[in-house]
Amino acid sequence: MRKRGFTLIELLVVIAIIALLLSILTPALNTVKERAKRILCKNRLRQWAISIFSYNSANDNLMFIPRRHGTEGPFPHYIGMVKDGDYDRPGLDPLAEPGEWDVFRINPYIGAFSKTFYPGDPADPLTDCTMTDLVACPNCSGDFMVRWCTDNCEWDWDFIEPGYSYWVLGGMKDKPTPAEASNFIYQDLTVDTLSPKRLLMSEILSKDGWSGGAGDPYRYNHGQTGWSWMDPDAAIGHVTFDPNPKATGRSQAFGDGHIEWRDIPLKDGENLPTDTTEDDGEDLSKERWNGPGSGWIQNWNVSWY
Numbered sequence: 001m002r003k004r005g006f007t008l009i010e011l012l013v014v015i016a017i018i019a020l021l022l023s024i025l026t027p028a029l030n031t032v033k034e035r036a037k038r039i040l041c042k043n044r045l046r047q048w049a050i051s052i053f054s055y056n057s058a059n060d061n062l063m064f065i066p067r068r069h070g071t072e073g074p075f076p077h078y079i080g081m082v083k084d085g086d087y088d089r090p091g092l093d094p095l096a097e098p099g100e101w102d103v104f105r106i107n108p109y110i111g112a113f114s115k116t117f118y119p120g121d122p123a124d125p126l127t128d129c130t131m132t133d134l135v136a137c138p139n140c141s142g143d144f145m146v147r148w149c150t151d152n153c154e155w156d157w158d159f160i161e162p163g164y165s166y167w168v169l170g171g172m173k174d175k176p177t178p179a180e181a182s183n184f185i186y187q188d189l190t191v192d193t194l195s196p197k198r199l200l201m202s203e204i205l206s207k208d209g210w211s212g213g214a215g216d217p218y219r220y221n222h223g224q225t226g227w228s229w230m231d232p233d234a235a236i237g238h239v240t241f242d243p244n245p246k247a248t249g250r251s252q253a254f255g256d257g258h259i260e261w262r263d264i265p266l267k268d269g270e271n272l273p274t275d276t277t278e279d280d281g282e283d284l285s286k287e288r289w290n291g292p293g294s295g296w297i298q299n300w301n302v303s304w305y
Contacts, residue, residue: 049253051109064101076165129153135162140227194255203250
């Protein structure tokens with residue numbers, strides 16, 4: 001008996017059906033993948049929060065001082081790399097001070113960095129910039145984030161920039177002005193005690209205050225087109241310069257350890273401010289995103305909460 005094979009028409013129909021199924025299933029699979037990464041990212045943020053609770057408990061409820069840099073006040077998206085005995089080392093930011101949010105104080109509780117971690121000259125055998133992917137949200141490239149932080153682990157740098165921000169204003173020398181305090185900053189962020197109603201940490205959401213030609217570089221882990229980070233190496237595959245930021249949301253940790261996901265709307269005028277919408281710090285309320293309870297801190301390297 002003669003065997004009958006597939007005709008070209010039948011083969012094309014099968015291929016078309018498979019392609020149709022893939023087009024239907026791919027968005028759903030991507031959504032599931034994004035949710036899984038979001039859960040992993042929340043878990044990493046929770047580990048950071050737990051490490052702060054542990055430090056707080058072991059040090060008479062003492063809170064870290066926010067990381068300072070230059071004359072602009074706290075930088076929530078920085079974590080210091082300065083040991084207490086190194087505050088007079090050459091090239092160090094003179095505003096760095098003991099008690100800051102830094103690698104060395106938090107690492108015994110988080111284990112994100114090598115026990116012998118120390119910035120310096122790469123040729124110096126004492127230099128150790130080993131760290132884990134706890135510095136990164138799984139939604140962006142963990143390899144890139146570890147490399148980014150490692151590249152900044154040098155003697156003349158006093159901070160690195162992980163994928164999470166520390167929102168504690170206690171110990172600040174330069175307090176927010178009365179207008180700022182009454183607006184949103186003091187009522188939303190942790191000051192010197194842990195509170196379930198005040199923000200402690202979050203995924204990073206910031207913008208560098210210099211233009212790369214196609215717009216200022218934004219940093220966030222979740223966006224309509226993926227993650228966005230400032231880096232001269234465009235081959236990584238992420239958005240280097242985003243003139244029209246499309247952040248979609250992030251996780252936030254509060255003083256009792258609970259984690260909340262906050263959506264960021266993608267409507268005109270409701271997403272992150274751009275150069276055309278910012279008000280140069282004169283009216284902070286105009287620079288909010290996502291309605292009441294959100295705001296920003298800084299006026300050059302802007303960090304949003």
